[in-house]
Structures are given as structure tokens and as C-alpha cells.
Amino acid sequence: MNPRRVVNAAISAVLIGAAAMRGPAVFADAAQPVVKVGVTRGTHAEIMNEVRRVATARGLDIDVVTFDSGAQIDAALAAHRIDAASFEDGPAFEASRKKHGYPLYEVATTVTLPMALYSRQLTSLAQIRRGASVVIPDDREGMARALVLLQNYTLLTFDDRAGLHATLRDVTGNRLNLTLRALPRNRLVTALNAATIVVMDRESAQRAGLYPARDSIGIEDARSPYAGVLAVREAERGEPWVAQLVSAYHSNDVAHFILTRYQDSVRRPW
Numbered sequence: 061m062n063p064r065r066v067v068n069a070a071i072s073a074v075l076i077g078a079a080a081m082r083g084p085a086v087f088a089d090a091a092q093p094v095v096k097v098g099v100t101r102g103t104h105a106e107i108m109n110e111v112r113r114v115a116t117a118r119g120l121d122i123d124v125v126t127f128d129s130g131a132q133i134d135a136a137l138a139a140h141r142i143d144a145a146s147f148e149d150g151p152a153f154e155a156s157r158k159k160h161g162y163p164l165y166e167v168a169t170t171v172t173l174p175m176a177l178y179s180r181q182l183t184s185l186a187q188i189r190r191g192a193s194v195v196i197p198d199d200r201e202g203m204a205r206a207l208v209l210l211q212n213y214t215l216l217t218f219d220d221r222a223g224l225h226a227t228l229r230d231v232t233g234n235r236l237n238l239t240l241r242a243l244p245r246n247r248l249v250t251a252l253n254a255a256t257i258v259v260m261d262r263e264s265a266q267r268a269g270l271y272p273a274r275d276s277i278g279i280e281d282a283r284s285p286y287a288g289v290l291a292v293r294e295a296e297r298g299e300p301w302v303a304q305l306v307s308a309y310h311s312n313d314v315a316h317f318i319l320t321r322y323q324d325s326v327r328r329p330w
Contacts, residue, residue, distance in 0.1 A: 112116035115308035176276035198242035206259040224273035273324035282327035
């Protein structure tokens with residue numbers, strides 16, 4: 061055999077082998093990333109598992125990372141330990157972002173876990189009488205959220221300048237002269253024994269076996285300013301996987317899951 065042909069054949073074999081070795085590496089670099097989404101246990105985890113099912117069918121791999129405490133999740137997202145977070149409402153997210161300086165960005169709404177009005181004395185708000193007693197949460201966010209809900213039902217008004225930071229001191233109108241009292245969230249259920257109305261978040265009510273859609277006499281709208289948010293790092297908000305994640309969350313399949321699983325006690329603002 062011609063020596064030159066032998067050398068050329070050997071060189072060709074090396075080049076082909078090298079190209080074959082490079083092929084998978086190039087493919088791996090271009091592969092779709094596995095997106096880690098941080099959630100709290102319970103509702104958010106259940107919904108995100110359904111989102112994962114939809115996203116997987118569309119070519120996006122999601123790893124649902126469950127945390128025991130929501131306080132850990134924004135920090136984990138900012139530190140690149142996860143890629144997205146779905147566990148808190150809009151005002152709480154803004155407060156966390158500003159307090160810690162986290163470079164995070166809200167890309168979509170998720171679900172509203174509605175605050176609602178509960179009563180063991182009334183079966184509808186039409187039965188309320190002057191001087192009725194109303195108990196609300198005493199923490200800052202819970203109080204403001206309860207006052208917004210009571211204003212939406214025209215039971216009282218408060219100074220518009222207070223916005224989502226309203227307190228009892230900001231109440232400017234109380235047409236039925238309601239007696240307003242603030243208590244810690246762990247005492248709200250007990251207050252149902254004496255108060256005419258107790259305004260409770262979904263988690264507090266659920267501990268007593270109460271569900272907003274079934275047991276309340278007034279419920280927060282799905283498009284509440286306290287709707288939950290899906291957050292990512294600000295630098296990555298334009299990445300293709302972000303749009304894919306939002307699309308999977310806002311899909312008809314997930315909407316159907318939320319409605320059938322929670323019977324409107326979890327509400328979707330999209």
C-alpha cells in the first residue's frame with residue numbers, strides 16, 4: 061500500500077474519532093436544562109408536581125425542591141441553589157426582595173390562597189347587624205389583607221394612602237359600627253366561638269377543617285393583590301426555559317387540576 065495513503069487514512073481515523081468524541085459534548089451543552097423550582101410543602105408542591113408533568117411532556121425537565129420553611133426559598137434562589145420559586149404572594153415577595161437586596165424578578169402569577177370571612181352565627185353577610193364583632197389577624201400583612209377584604213365587601217373604608225399597609229388606625233369609615241379586634245393567627249379559630257365574623261387566611265382556616273369556597277360567607281377574589289408569584293433571578297428572566305415554565309403553569313391541564321383538586325378554595329388569577 062502507498063505509505064502516503066496509510067498516513068492519510070490514519071489521520072482521517074483520528075479526526076473522525078475526535079469529532080465523534082466532541083459530538084455528545086456539543087449536544088450536552090445545547091440540551092435543555094433541568095429547572096429546580098423551590099416550593100413549600102402542601103398546596104404549592106402539589107400544584108408544581110402537576111406543572112412538572114405538563115412541562116415534561118413539552119420537553120422541559122423540572123425538579124421540584126420542597127422546603128420546610130418559605131423563609132429559606134428566596135435566599136436559595138438568590139444563591140443559585142434553585143432556579144425559580146413558587147411559594148409566596150406578591151407583597152411578601154416584594155418585601156423580601158427589598159429587605160435582603162435579592163436580585164429576583166416576578167415573571168408570573170401562580171395561585172391565590174384566599175383569605176375569607178367565617179362565622180358560626182351568620183350564614184350570609186346579609187344577616188350582619190350593627191355593632192357586630194369582627195376579628196382580624198394582628199400581624200402587619202394579615203391585618204392589611206383583612207382590611208382590604210372587608211373594604212371590598214363595603215363593611216368599612218380606610219385611607220387610600222395606606223394601601224396594602226393599612227392598619228386599624230387607618231380605618232376612616234365603619235357604617236355598621238362594627239367592633240374590630242386584632243388577634244394572633246393562632247387564636248383566630250378559637251375566636252369563632254364568640255365573634256360574629258373572623259377573617260382568616262386559608263392556612264389558619266384549614267387547621268380547623270374550614271375551606272374558603274365551602275365554609276366562608278365572603279372570599280377574596282382570585283385577582284387579589286395577594287396572589288402568589290413565580291420568581292426567578294433577574295438576570296435570567298429572558299431565558300427560554302422561563303417562558304416554558306410559565307406556559308406550563310398557566311396551561312389548561314394545570315387549571316383543571318387546581319379546580320378539581322381544591323374546588324375553588326385555591327383560586328387562579330390567570
